[in-house]
Amino acid sequence: EVQLVESGGGLVQPGGSLTLSCAASGFTFSLHWMTWVRQAPGKGLEWVAQIKPDGSASSYVDSVKGRFTISRDNARNSLYLQMNSLRAEDMAVYHCARFGTATHMDVWGKGTTVTVSS
Amino acid sequence: QSALTQPPSASGSAGQSVTISCTGTSSDVGAYDYVSWYQLHPGKAPKLMIYDVSKRPSGVPDRFSGSKSGNTASLTVSGLQADDEADYYCGSYAGSNNPRWMFGGGTKLTVL
Numbered sequence: 001e002v003q004l005v006e007s008g009g010g011l012v013q014p015g016g017s018l019t020l021s022c023a024a025s026g027f028t029f030s031l032h033w034m035t036w037v038r039q040a041p042g043k044g045l046e047w048v049a050q051i052k053p054d055g056s057a058s059s060y061v062d063s064v065k066g067r068f069t070i071s072r073d074n075a076r077n078s079l080y081l082q083m084n085s086l087r088a089e090d091m092a093v094y095h096c097a098r099f100g101t102a103t104h105m106d107v108w109g110k111g112t113t114v115t116v117s118s
Numbered sequence: 119q120s121a122l123t124q125p126p127s128a129s130g131s132a133g134q135s136v137t138i139s140c141t142g143t144s145s146d147v148g149a150y151d152y153v154s155w156y157q158l159h160p161g162k163a164p165k166l167m168i169y170d171v172s173k174r175p176s177g178v179p180d181r182f183s184g185s186k187s188g189n190t191a192s193l194t195v196s197g198l199q200a201d202d203e204a205d206y207y208c209g210s211y212a213g214s215n216n217p218r219w220m221f222g223g224g225t226k227l228t229v230l
Contacts, residue, residue, distance in 0.1 A: 004163070035219075037219075037221075043223070044121050044207060044221050044222060044223035044224045045156075045164075045207050045209070045221035045222075045224070046121075046217075046221065047217050047218065047219035047220070047221065050218065050219075059216075059218055061216060061217040062216050062217070095163070095164065097164075100166075100169070100175075103150075103152040103154070103169060103170055103211060104152065104154040104166060104169035104170065104209070105154070105156075105166065105209070106166045106169070106175060107163075107166075108156075108163045108164040108165070108166075109163055110161070110162060110163045111163075
């Protein structure tokens with residue numbers, strides 16, 4: 001079964017750091033672009049970052065540039081999101097997702113919740 | 119860039135059809151045939167329902183269909199069933215702009 005399972009969410013103070021993980025199974029992880037998409041409470045989905053299959057290139061939404069880093073370990077079938085200098089507006093459920101082709105995200109995880117509060 | 123525009127809610131009786139719109143701009147929805155639709159049930163992983171405007175992934179019933187005209191894409195659900203009740207989000211590639219991918223604000227579909 002193709003599956004993505006996120007972990008690492010939790011409560012963090014403003015300015016703090018957190019690293020999210022996404023464990024992939026059931027497919028050849030190293031062949032796919034991967035992405036993080038978040039949903040803030042009461043809001044819509046927001047694309048956060050994406051990374052090339054070999055990890056050599058990545059891109060970010062402007063609001064997280066310089067604060068978040070997406071990475072992957074193809075040997076461990078894992079995707080990561082290192083989040084620094086967290087702000088209240090980063091509070092959301094973070095989903096990892098697989099790009100089926102370059103045009104859409106075809107497999108998603110249930111998400112992990114990040115709460116930013118003092 | 120603002121999110122794609124969707125109506126906050128839509129409803130229909132079981133067996134009827136409902137259409138959800140998704141309006142973007144000439145830089146995203148209007149520029150590329152890369153519109154996709156996602157179904158979100160509370161507590162479950164989002165599910166891809168339509169990609170590339172009108173293609174259905176394996177396993178998605180043909181009651182779900184997609185289309186696009188200009189800067190507006192649409193998802194039509196025919197023969198509404200109770201399990202179709204969920205939040206639906208459209209998404210579109212936005213090219214080299216930032217963000218690269220745009221999503222709508224979501225539409226809560228209620229099956230009466």
